[in-house]
Amino acid sequence: MNLAEKQTEFDFKIRRKGDPHFLLMRSGVITTPHGRIETPAFIPVATRATIKGVSPEIMHSLGAQALLANAYHLRLRPGEDILDSAGGLGRFMNWNGPTFTDSGGFQVMSLGVGFKKVIAMSVEESSTAEKLAPKKKEQLAFIDQDGVTFKSHLDGGILRFTPEISLEVQHAIGADIMFAFDELTTLLHSRQYQVESLEVRTHPWGIRSLQAHAELTKKRAKKPYQALFAVLQGANFEDLRRQTARYLAHAQVDGLDFDGFGIGGALEKERLAEIIGWCADELNSADAEEKPRHLLGISAVSDLFSGVENGVDTFDCVSPAREARNGALYTPSKRINIKNAKYRADFTPIDDRCDCYTCAHYTKAYLAHLIKSGEMFGATLATIHNERFILQLVDNMRKSIQNGNYQEFKEQFFANS
Ligand SMILES: [Zn+2]
Known part of the structure; x- marks a missing residue:
């Protein structure tokens, strides 16, 4: 072939x-x-x-x-x-x-250290092995020249990639x-x-x-x-x-x-x-x-x-969904924490310019209640909004490139934020 x-x-x-x-x-x-x-x-x-x-x-x-x-x-x-x-x-x-x-x-x-941009690893059989960060958690992954050996986060079994x-x-x-x-x-x-x-x-x-x-x-x-x-x-x-x-x-x-x-x-x-x-x-x-x-x-x-x-x-x-589940919701001007006391009785949508299902039907007060109560529906509604926010933003960037008015779109986006 x-x-x-x-x-x-x-x-x-x-x-x-x-x-x-x-x-x-x-x-x-x-x-x-x-x-x-x-x-x-x-x-x-x-x-x-x-x-x-x-x-x-x-x-x-x-x-x-x-x-x-x-x-x-x-x-x-x-x-x-x-x-x-x-x-x-x-x-x-x-x-x-x-x-x-x-x-x-x-x-x-x-x-070993979670999903951060700065990640410490240890290297076996390397001439330049460096101890780079304080190891508060157990090291779960070891790198060699052929691949990586690690412990499964599910059952602790030793696996290899x-x-x-x-x-x-x-x-x-x-x-x-x-x-x-x-x-x-x-x-x-x-x-x-x-x-x-x-x-x-x-x-x-x-x-x-x-x-x-x-x-x-x-x-x-x-x-x-x-x-x-x-x-x-x-x-x-x-x-x-x-x-x-x-x-x-x-x-x-x-x-x-x-x-x-x-x-x-x-x-x-x-x-x-x-x-x-x-x-x-x-x-x-x-x-x-x-x-x-x-x-x-x-x-x-x-x-x-x-x-x-x-x-x-x-x-x-993963951030739009992960942050949504924690109650961090995106708006053009800032990221709001829906668990904040000021939203308890706020009967407006997360963003009145957003075209998503959540903003069309639900209020900040209701979302604050659901997220604070750990209700599954709260995570669903919040995720819908955050994913739509990012998807729409990148869609609008694409359209503006195609229409030849990217700079205008960008200035407008930040002027409204
Ligand atoms: Zn929305």
Whole structure:
């Protein structure tokens, strides 16, 4: 089988490119075997093949074009074989559109200290092993040059993730877009550690992911093609970000190359735009301009603007749903805490300009009551609002790029906020 031919089942076309203010910005269409994604787009996270408390039909009505699930969680439960037997992730969860899975690396490597941007890890058999942070919690993940060994958060059993295992799991889960297995570094790691991480782990792991992907694509030739994105690391260092973009853009195994790129890892918020700009610029120079770019785990409003302006096509993040469940609700001007006493008797919607189901039918007072009482319906209503807020914002960015009035849209958005 000709793998390069199979690869054409996945496609990305740029429709509109550049803007006098933002040369790297673009809008386009990703085509997958399960449908299209108009970009830029926000991809809500359905960690365990569900957005907690909200049905796929509602997510569709909120404007979600695709959903992203988590390979680590689905491997632990129900097991990737169940998703494979069901006909893949989309069919399993009754989502009739494109799907993504992440490689599992982020969850595996952050097991010791939770889901923070700054994550401490220990490295075995490494000449530059560094003790980087006080270990208050038990270390649950250990990295070596071949992969990561970790303790299951469900039953404490010892498990292993390698590029080959991650790709096997992701192929069985069956999402349209998958990510290569990489090492997640943190801003606490030294430059020397970042260099070693790229050379000894992230780059070879990228090639091994591509190799496993080529073999699995051949083996599963009758299944729809699943695209594989490389992950660009390199923290805050321009030369490392550019080097990794160049290296992975040129990587090829059996005529198969990466279908797109994830920008991941340690990002200093103040320098987010600059860092993404380096990656985008380097990908353009490496003849990889016509491949989609995904910014991993980002949904803060200012970061979405920075990402889009610097050539990011898709974003994912758990925050809109997670914060909603905790009572943090998004409005154009600020994030409000619905549990605050001042909302107890506030009979207005969360945002009177919002077009979501929650704002059309329910008041802040009712939401405050539900969230404080731990009622499931409160989490559902709050999640609907936050997901709609972010989906609509990115949709409006896309429309304004297509209409050539992005700058106007942005000024208006911040003037109203
Ligand atoms: Zn709303």
